[in-house]
Amino acid sequence: MKISIIGSGHVGLISGVCFAEKGHEVLCVDHDNEKLAKLRNAEVPFFEPGLPELLKKHHTAKRLRFSDSTAEAVKFGQAIFICVGTPSTERGKADMTYVEKVARDIAETLTDYRLIVEKSTVPIMTGERVKAAIQRYVRAEVHFDVASNPEFLREGSAIEDTLKPDRIVIGVDSGKAETLLREVYAGYECPFVVTSIGSAELIKHASNSFLALKISFINWVSRLCERTGADVNEVAKGMGLDHRIGPHFLHAGIGYGGSCFPKDVEALAHISEDLGIDASPIRMISTLNKGQADRFHDRLEKELWVLKDKTLAIWGLAFKPNTDDIREAPALSLVQRLIKDGAKLRVHDPVAMPAVRKQHPDLYYAKDPLDATSGADALLVCTEWPVYREADLAKVKANLRVPIIFDGRNCLDRKRAGDLGLTLIGVGKPDVRPKK
Ligand SMILES: NC(=O)c1ccc[n+]([C@@H]2O[C@H](COP(=O)([O-])OP(=O)(O)OC[C@H]3O[C@@H](n4cnc5c(N)ncnc54)[C@H](O)[C@@H]3O)[C@@H](O)[C@H]2O)c1
Structure with a gap:
């Protein structure tokens, strides 16, 4: 399947290389030009055991590409994973600025059905917010789904955790979203929890x-x-x-x-x-x-x-x-x-x-x-x-x-x-x- 990832940090990049390892075609987007320059050269921007080898492998095989354009990601992937940061605000709440911006950017160029998946760690009800934001900014009459697929990887063993997770959790409210996510995760040998x-x-x-x-x-x-x-x-x-x-x-x-x-x-x-x-x-x-x-x-x-x-x-x-x-x-x-x-x-x-x-x-x-x-x-x-x-x-x-x-x-x-x-x-x- 063609998969787009928005936010190529610890979660986005690891997810991207691991989806490529499972046979998908992946486009990873980031807006940090310094990071992108490294990634386009197949250089890792942070230390993670096993990552350099997988990045090189799939970069060379052209199963993994990098871009700075959310519009390109929307065009490319049937499923679009949001993997941007959700840091703390000064008051300790989750700062949803990056997630909201991605939702608006996706809406700008959405013309065909896409599944938008939150992988970032987000407060309960964020799915509703993402859906509403896209609906508000979308330019065409277009059907889309939003799903949640939280990430449980641990830095330091992130590749192993992502390729062989304890469980995969997907939160969906449509059959189509579930079918697509089952396709994304076909071949993973672990409990698949649908909620x-x-x-x-x-x-x-x-x-x-x-x-x-x-x-x-x-x-x-x-x-x-x-x-x-x-x-x-x-x-x-x-x-x-x-x-x-x-x-x-x-x-x-x-x-x-x-x-x-x-x-x-x-x-x-x-x-x-x-x-x-x-x-x-x-x-x-x-x-x-x-x-x-x-x-x-x-x-x-x-x-x-x-x-x-x-x-x-x-x-x-x-x-x-x-x-x-x-x-x-x-x-x-x-x-x-x-x-x-x-x-x-x-x-x-x-x-x-x-x-x-x-x-x-x-x-x-x-x-x-x-x-x-x-x-x-x-x-x-x-x-x-x-x-x-x-x-x-x-x-x-x-x-x-x-x-x-x-x-x-x-x-x-x-x-x-x-x-x-x-x-x-x-x-x-x-x-x-x-x-x-
Ligand atoms: N790091 C972990 O171990 C881990 C594990 C599970 C879940 N998470 C969650 O995953 C999310 C991402 O965490 P992370 O550690 O990968 O963060 P990170 O800071 O390493 O990566 C986030 C990336 O998103 C990019 N970005 C932000 N806004 C963007 C935009 N509009 N368009 C394109 N790129 C954009 C940033 O440049 C950055 O490269 C957080 O919600 C975090 O809580 C992290």
Whole structure:
């Protein structure tokens, strides 16, 4: 099938290459000329494992093309996927400016039946709004459908998630829309969930908020552990073996970040308040998350006393491993806070340093993880990249001026740290301290 994608960012581009991989012909549109120039050269604009290879493959095979024209997308694709951003407004609502603009642009050149699919994460009832906007601006008497097809990919494993999803959700209100979306997803081996448009929209927001809740819940449990000497990993393991709970998203740490959870939780709170429903359970998720970063900072101050002029090594800047995305990254907020404290920072991340350098050109960007620790008064681990898990702690100890590590992701080998006489302070776990 011919498919158009509007918005070629993390979701649009990944969807585009994966639709091409499944045999469709795809046109991806974006209005960012710098991004388009790269894409037209088959260069990826962000880090995502497996993406460069697939992009090259389908660019060469001419199954995937790029354009800056929504009009061309409307002419080309039987199905048009809207994949533009839905960031937070200052008040925390989902900003629908980009989605509304795309709806109007589509209407301008719509002359034959098209299926318009919202893939961006949008508040419930957006489908109705998109439909109304198109109806208002369309120039010809033309039939069209709007559907919802929320995206559940995770950055870092986005290709695998998109080619082999846990489920595909489509929200439709016409048989034709369902038939077309079944054609788009023919050959995918996973449950295909067909719902109303509103249910599909809500499935996405509710799923993200529930995952964020699991993280915030275990972070809250970690506070009980810190007060009582219990170990949060042991508690999480014991909980997660219960099939009703499951082991995923029960890892305590310095909190969630990224372009989805923080904004989607806030947006769901606003949606429920607009509908007159108490949002306090949802608001508590972000309050706990913000508190987790504060607690980590408090632990630093408690242990190191004054932070001004201390040299601190930071491992990990991206909001999670396997991505260079620093949007709402807990590591980045900590960096900003430590700069205000007057600490001197030696930072490292396998792929996110160029993005951080644009915002903070004056930090020391280390050549490798060990270089970051050189002469530092402490090491802070903020993202659990494998390279940090596997680091040689003996060399780290030799490099540090003071052998203290704050493991904000509970990813280092505690036994090895203890054997080496390091101080290791984790989240929700008893401290490892040298024997006196
Ligand atoms: N990033 C994720 O992991 C993820 C996962 C699931 C869902 N989502 C949701 O998908 C949506 C997109 O997120 P993203 O991370 O891909 O955002 P992104 O910022 O990476 O990409 C959005 C792209 O849309 C382009 N754009 C905006 N307006 C346009 C227009 N009028 N015409 C053409 N292009 C336009 C921008 O230039 C940008 O390249 C959001 O609603 C997000 O919540 C994101």
